[in-house]
Amino acid sequence: xxxxxxxxxxxxxxxxxxxxxxxxxxxxxxxxxxxxxxxxxxxxxxxxxxxxxxxxxxxxxxxxxxxxxxxxxxxxxxxxxxxxxxxxxxxxxxxxxxxxxxxxxxxxxxxxxxxxxxxxxxxxxxxxxxxxxxxxxxxxxxxxxxxxxxxxxxxxxxxxxxxxxxxxxxxxxxxxxxxxxxxxxxxxxxxxxxxxxxxxxxxxxxxxxxxxxxxxxxxxxxxxxxxxxxxxxxxxxxxxxxxxxxxxxxxxxxxxxxxxxxxxxxxxxxxxxxxxxxxxxxxxxxxxxxxxxxxxxxxxxxxxx
Amino acid sequence: xxxxxxxxxxxxxxxxxxxxxxxxxxxxxxxxxxxxxxxxxxxxxxxxxxxxxxxxxxxxxxxxxxxxxxxxxxxxxxxxxxxxxxxxxxxxxxxxxxxxxxxxxxxxxxxxxxxxxxxxxxxxxxxxxxxxxxxxxxxxxxxxxxxxxxxxxxxxxxxxxxxxxxxxxxxxxxxxxxxxxxxxxxxxxxxxxxxxxxxxxxxxxxxxxxxxxxxxxxxxxxxxxxxxxxxxxxxxxxxxxxxxxxxxxxxxxxxxxxxxxxxxxxxxxxxx
Ligand SMILES: Nc1ncnc2c1ncn2[C@@H]1O[C@H](COP(=O)(O)OP(=O)(O)OP(=O)(O)O)[C@@H](O)[C@H]1O
Ligand SMILES: [Mg+2]
Numbered sequence: 001x002x003x004x005x006x007x008x009x010x011x012x013x014x015x016x017x018x019x020x021x022x023x024x025x026x027x028x029x030x031x032x033x034x035x036x037x038x039x040x041x042x043x044x045x046x047x048x049x050x051x052x053x054x055x056x057x058x059x060x061x062x063x064x065x066x067x068x069x070x071x072x073x074x075x076x077x078x079x080x081x082x083x084x085x086x087x088x089x090x091x092x093x094x095x096x097x098x099x100x101x102x103x104x105x106x107x108x109x110x111x112x113x114x115x116x117x118x119x120x121x122x123x124x125x126x127x128x129x130x131x132x133x134x135x136x137x138x139x140x141x142x143x144x145x146x147x148x149x150x151x152x153x154x155x156x157x158x159x160x161x162x163x164x165x166x167x168x169x170x171x172x173x174x175x176x177x178x179x180x181x182x183x184x185x186x187x188x189x190x191x192x193x194x195x196x197x198x199x200x201x202x203x204x205x206x207x208x209x210x211x212x213x214x215x216x217x218x219x220x221x222x223x224x225x226x227x228x229x230x231x232x233x234x235x236x237x238x239x240x241x242x243x244x245x246x247x248x249x250x251x252x253x254x255x256x257x258x259x260x261x262x263x264x265x266x267x268x269x270x271x272x273x274x275x276x277x278x279x280x281x282x283x284x285x286x287x288x289x290x291x292x293x294x295x296x297x298x299x300x301x302x303x304x305x
Numbered sequence: 306x307x308x309x310x311x312x313x314x315x316x317x318x319x320x321x322x323x324x325x326x327x328x329x330x331x332x333x334x335x336x337x338x339x340x341x342x343x344x345x346x347x348x349x350x351x352x353x354x355x356x357x358x359x360x361x362x363x364x365x366x367x368x369x370x371x372x373x374x375x376x377x378x379x380x381x382x383x384x385x386x387x388x389x390x391x392x393x394x395x396x397x398x399x400x401x402x403x404x405x406x407x408x409x410x411x412x413x414x415x416x417x418x419x420x421x422x423x424x425x426x427x428x429x430x431x432x433x434x435x436x437x438x439x440x441x442x443x444x445x446x447x448x449x450x451x452x453x454x455x456x457x458x459x460x461x462x463x464x465x466x467x468x469x470x471x472x473x474x475x476x477x478x479x480x481x482x483x484x485x486x487x488x489x490x491x492x493x494x495x496x497x498x499x500x501x502x503x504x505x506x507x508x509x510x511x512x513x514x515x516x517x518x519x520x521x522x523x524x525x526x527x528x529x530x531x532x533x534x535x536x537x538x539x540x541x542x543x544x545x546x547x548x549x550x551x552x553x554x555x556x557x558x559x560x561x562x563x564x565x566x567x568x569x570x571x572x573x574x575x576x577x
Contacts, residue, residue, distance in 0.1 A: 050416045051574055070419035074319035084414035088339060097335050100328045101418035103320025149418075 001026050001153055001184050002047060006056035009042045009208075016042040018208035019056060024153075029175075029185040033195045033291060034205035035301065040188035041081050043205075044157045047186065048078050061152065074102055077151030077183075079142050081158050087131040091122055094130060095145055102149040109148065116144040120174060136167030143174065154178060156187040160194060172197055192291035204295055211298045216291055223297045224289035225251070227267040231260040231274065231281035242279050249273055254296055261293070319419040329420055329428020332411065333401075337432070348440050352447035355385050359508075360451065382453040383462060383538035384507035386444040387469045387530035393440045394470035395477055395498050397433040399490045402481035405429065412573055422570045430474060430562070437470030438463065448538065456540025465537055465551075469530025472554040475561025482568040501527045526557045 002024040009017040017039040024030045032040045045051035046058060049065040049072050058065055060072045085094055092113055099109030117123045120140040130138065139159065146154060159175070160168040175198060179185055189195050195202050196216045204212040204219070212219055229250075233239055235258070243255045246262070250270055254261040260281075264270040267286030274281070296302060320328070337344075356378065364377035373380060405412040405425075415425050441463045448454045480493065504514065505527035511519050522528045533550040536542030 048417060070319040070325070070421060073417065074419045078417035080413065080417065082410070084410040084417075086336070086409055086411060086414075088409075089335065093335060097332050098414065098418065100331055101325070101415055101420050103324050103328065103419065
């Protein structure tokens with residue numbers, strides 16, 4: 001579906017996307033996980049055929065964006081990072097006019113609009129202006145809109161950023177259903193739980209490059225341990241001192257501003273060993289490794305800053 | 306809970322460029338539906354007020370002085386028609402263009418679909434053309450009701466006013482898309498549109514101006530539009546001169562469209 005080799009985007013001297021290779025297969029959910037400025041949106045805009053690559057090859061649905069932009073975009077659905085809804089028009093009008101951009105007949109667009117409003121649970125708001133809708137509703141409308149042309153690939157740039165947990169879960173549910181229907185999903189996120197929930201395969205991106213690639217499980221298995229012991233300390237304590245005291249206890253220790261992360265295969269045993277060394281943290285937590293830990297390992301930084 | 310057709314999808318060809326441009330135009334028409342009433346009211350009121358106050362009221366004084374060599378209302382009306390075409394074009398080509406890029410981001414919404422920069426630009430320009438066309442038509446109708454359109458040639462003043470409007474619209478599209486924010490629009494109004502409105506032969510012949518400024522007036526598109534419309538409405542147009550006016554205005558339009566395309570392309574590629 002998507003094939004890229006050495007894909008690069010430069011803005012003047014600055015390289016936002018630095019020669020990445022991507023292959024996305026039909027029906028899979030593929031994610032770009034990375035912190036602010038990693039180059040996720042720049043990549044998505046190239047895949048969406050609105051921003052020409054500075055270098056490298058890119059094929060979408062077997063076509064070249066430079067030559068067949070309109071034909072490719074006719075088969076894509078795009079949920080941009082920043083909403084582009086018309087706040088002055090009604091919810092339904094936003095869908096109708098968008099469908100017309102794809103050359104769909106008025107009758108077909110009307111039928112699809114009603115189905116999609118139902119799908120994203122906005123039927124009762126159909127005649128309202130978009131302006132007063134909540135962030136989650138707007139996002140759902142943007143997703144409905146992106147589906148008006150029955151796309152084969154859906155590009156979602158941070159679909160749930162800024163939404164409350166409940167709104168995010170509603171959206172994930174809708175996206176999951178789309179995937180079950182065979183829509184290929186390509187999404188960016190800086191939420192590891194989103195990536196874990198939705199993606200079959202993902203790349204971890206940092207500073208325009210891929211630092212790792214695989215399924216969420218593979219990545220965790222490869223770059224982290226089974227469990228993580230988090231030690232929290234009081235704000236007035238110097239955490240690095242404890243880091244030194246515990247050195248060598250486990251294979252890897254991360255020192256964060258407010259806590260220590262101990263990577264271990266057995267959190268409870270490590271907890272006892274910590275106590276045995278005379279370290280008394282204000283709180284302890286044993287949890288499973290997540291993509292956040294993978295990211296920390298690979299880049300030395302946390303994902304959400 | 307069923308939406309969208311079952312997979313695998315049947316492939317639909319992307320719409321051709323005429324349909325893409327038409328779809329972009331359709332957006333602006335849908336948007337216009339929310340404001341059309343107000344624009345029709347002002348479309349009628351503006352000519353009625355101007356022609357009454359200046360054409361009839363002030364005109365009586367001018368005619369008494371007897372230096373114009375004709376009725377002031379007849380002189381003024383076609384000039385105002387061209388100037389109003391310019392103002393309508395300016396209004397429709399500044400804030401809405403900035404909105405499409407920055408505020409409402411309509412252009413970006415369109416770019417994610419089969420529509421390309423050229424379709425988006427042409428669709429929007431066509432909408433401005435329709436607006437100018439309707440404003441000019443109403444204007445001519447009011448002029449006729451004031452008994453100030455003595456010739457059937459006056460009908461040709463509508464397309465002439467349209468061309469005048471587009472000679473402003475297209476370059477202003479380029480200007481608007483090249484501006485980071487709307488601060489430049491007030492300057493455009495103050496330093497370009499208002500001076501042109503006042504000094505391009507709308508209210509008095511440019512021969513009244515000091516020589517140096519008179520030559521500036523000849524270069525401005527509005528003077529050509531005013532002269533063209535005046536000749537047509539009064540039926541005094543000479544073919545050669547009119548063709549020259551049309552030619553000049555067409556060049557402004559074409560150069561403006563090319564510049565607008567270039568600025569649109571750069572700006573829309575840059576801002577996500
Ligand atoms: N039009 C542009 N001109 C100049 N620099 C740009 C432009 N667009 C993006 N950049 C830069 O490229 C880098 C990558 O930006 P991009 O938007 O792709 O990141 P991102 O991974 O989507 O980040 P975020 O999570 O904040 O959305 C950033 O440093 C950004 O400042
Ligand atoms: Mg982004």
